Amino acid sequence: MVSISHMDAARGVDSVANDTILPPSLDLPCSDVITTFEVTDGWGYVSGTNSFQDAEKAMRLPVEISGSYYITEVWGLFAVSQMVGNGNLFAKVYTSSSQGPVNQVQLSDTVKVSGILVSPTDLPVTIFPFDSMQLLSDTSFFASIDISGLYATQDTVAIFMTQDQCSSNLASWDRYSDGTWVSVLDGWDLDTDYLIYAVAEFQSLTDIDESFLRRGDLTVYPAFPNPAHQSMQVQFELSTPQSIEMAIYDRAGREVVRYSLGMYQPGKHQVTLDLSGIPAGSYIYGVESGFNRILSVFSHH
Incomplete structure (x- = not known):
């Protein structure tokens, strides 16, 4: 959601706008139901830690406002958080292509498993802030949550997902332990999106009233x-x-x-x-x- 703020003296711009960027599938009626999928031929979750040791969960997010922007935060909506060793998670930002995430351009501050918010009655967001940001201008980017460090600490997490057949068209991707990126549709035969959001700070807006x-x-x-x-x-x-x-x-x-x-x-x-x-x-x-x-x-x- 876009909002005007006062001058940002550090960057020297006249106005700044914050836009919370969501997966487009959340505008579909099917997204009224969110879920997690357990792994049937092993342990863990499709959208989190599992027996295949998936390292990273990523979501392509579209930018519908013209202009340059910074990604200031990534938000994860978690369904499961079971702490053993209280390991570290990170969020990342990647440039985007039809073949998945390409170049990592940002790495967030550390969030420990103990800091993940889960509620049986609400949908709290776990915030991954960035201290160092790169100015972007692409019409889409990938926001990801890196869970690779949780296998050593034996922690279990899972991010909420939309139900099957409710997606933003090959927008959710996984990084395997060997570094390969694979779409969730190809890897799990699920046409679904991760509930990973991002907050973008725009340097100017063309028409705030239409945002x-x-x-x-x-x-x-x-x-x-x-x-x-x-x-x-x-x-x-x-x-x-x-x-x-x-x-x-x-x-x-x-x-x-x-x-x-x-x-x-x-x-x-x-x-x-x-x-x-x-x-x-x-x-x-x-x-x-x-x-x-x-x-x-x-x-x-």
């Missing part, structure tokens, strides 16, 4: 101002009557505050969120409508 994220009946437009101060405006649009809730989460995925806003009719709406009781910092906000939820990031000063 949005859509999931099912819910469309979310730019939140402003960003950074926010005492309040923030969130715009959304519905195609059917829906009950709306919004929530703010800290960077560890913990819910800070929830706003139950009631029933809204079809059309475009704007809500003012009171932030006066929230400490300064960086947060995630979510707009929820029925089974649909859209997440993005904002700063509060």
Whole structure:
């Protein structure tokens, strides 16, 4: 979800926009069901550690806004996290081709297994931040989560996936232990996507008013101002009557505050969120409508 912020003095640009980039399959009705697949001829999970010692899980993400950008974070939505030795995971960013990931251009900070967020009732995101970023301009890239170090520590993890036959057209790929990249369709005979997201920071926007994220009946437009101060405006649009809730989460995925806003009719709406009781910092906000939820990031000063 795109949002305008004040001048970034470090990079010397007049405006910055953050876009949470999701797999396109999440706009399909079939993505209302997410799952994991256990390995049937061994142990572990298709989307995580397994007896084949898959090293990395990657998702091709499209960039639909023109201009140069940085990938500031990768988000993983994990279904399973079983800690034994508390090993390390990393996120990476790769350039993209039809044959899968090509060149690694970014490596995230370490996230330990103990830092992976899993919930039986919610979908918290585990955040992999980048200290060093490369300016990109391609229309797509791969975001990956490297799990290769967890075999030595005997930890088990698995990322949520869409159900079979619900994909973004050969967008999910695995790196095997020998370094080979293979699509999930070719390797597992599953036409599915990993729930791996990325946050892109754009240096300029051609038309902020036309930037949005859509999931099912819910469309979310730019939140402003960003950074926010005492309040923030969130715009959304519905195609059917829906009950709306919004929530703010800290960077560890913990819910800070929830706003139950009631029933809204079809059309475009704007809500003012009171932030006066929230400490300064960086947060995630979510707009929820029925089974649909859209997440993005904002700063509060």
